[in-house]
Amino acid sequence: MSKPASPDDDEQRKPNLARRRFLQSAAAAATVGAAPHLSAEEQPMAQSAPPPLPAAYPTPPARPVRLTINGRPYVLPLEPRVTLLDALREYVGLTGTKKGCDRGQCGACTVLVDGRRINACLTLAVMHEGQSITTVEGLAEGEALSPIQRAFVEHDAFQCGYCTPGQICSAVGLISDGRARTRAEIREAMSGNICRCGAYPNIIAAIEEAMKAT
Ligand code: FES
Numbered sequence: 001m002s003k004p005a006s007p008d009d010d011e012q013r014k015p016n017l018a019r020r021r022f023l024q025s026a027a028a029a030a031t032v033g034a035a036p037h038l039s040a041e042e043q044p045m046a047q048s049a050p051p052p053l054p055a056a057y058p059t060p061p062a063r064p065v066r067l068t069i070n071g072r073p074y075v076l077p078l079e080p081r082v083t084l085l086d087a088l089r090e091y092v093g094l095t096g097t098k099k100g101c102d103r104g105q106c107g108a109c110t111v112l113v114d115g116r117r118i119n120a121c122l123t124l125a126v127m128h129e130g131q132s133i134t135t136v137e138g139l140a141e142g143e144a145l146s147p148i149q150r151a152f153v154e155h156d157a158f159q160c161g162y163c164t165p166g167q168i169c170s171a172v173g174l175i176s177d178g179r180a181r182t183r184a185e186i187r188e189a190m191s192g193n194i195c196r197c198g199a200y201p202n203i204i205a206a207i208e209e210a211m212k213a214t
């Protein structure tokens with residue numbers, strides 16, 4: 001014969017009840033993790049929907065941008081987001097200026113803007129309205145190479161040649177600003193122009209020679 005329930009029995013049952021509830025909720029959580037293919041309604045603990053994506057920004061319209069490139073005037077219809085590098089290569093067809101990293105790290109895209117060397121991938125074409133751009137195509141006089149181009153050939157200052165237009169434009173800017181004189185200063189001033197072929201000794205020798213000739 002079973003003994004009547006006492007208040008002491010109720011106190012003993014409480015921990016068991018709490019343990020059972022904990023195990024039930026843990027099992028429900030495990031079901032959600034183990035069955036990600038279930039739809040939100042099917043999942044015992046449905047998650048809230050992700051916030052909606054922001055609407056795409058409208059593309060600003062193209063506008064005429066006036067540039068003088070290698071001595072010739074151009075009016076280019078450019079969206080404000082077009083870099084100077086893309087304007088030169090894609091809109092004018094001057095592909096001598098190379099795209100290496102497209103983020104200011106290699107110097108392959110170096111051109112001269114009003115005589116100063118810059119990375120064309122890091123600047124927007126619209127920012128140079130009315131300015132004079134010189135690319136590697138603008139250095140020779142007809143068939144006659146410029147002194148720095150001749151020096152690069154004579155010193156064999158390239159292998160694959162991909163960095164060469166940027167190296168040459170950078171060297172022209174360096175020579176004209178006149179701040180580097182020694183080999184160490186030239187090396188430092190050219191440190192933004194990477195040569196993955198490692199032609200650095202010949203590049204520096206070519207710049208030294210062109211510098212002496214000016
Ligand atoms: S492409 Fe401009 S710095 Fe590399």
Ligand code: FES
Nearest residue numbers: 159161195196197
């Ligand atoms: S010659 Fe090849 S990267 Fe410079």
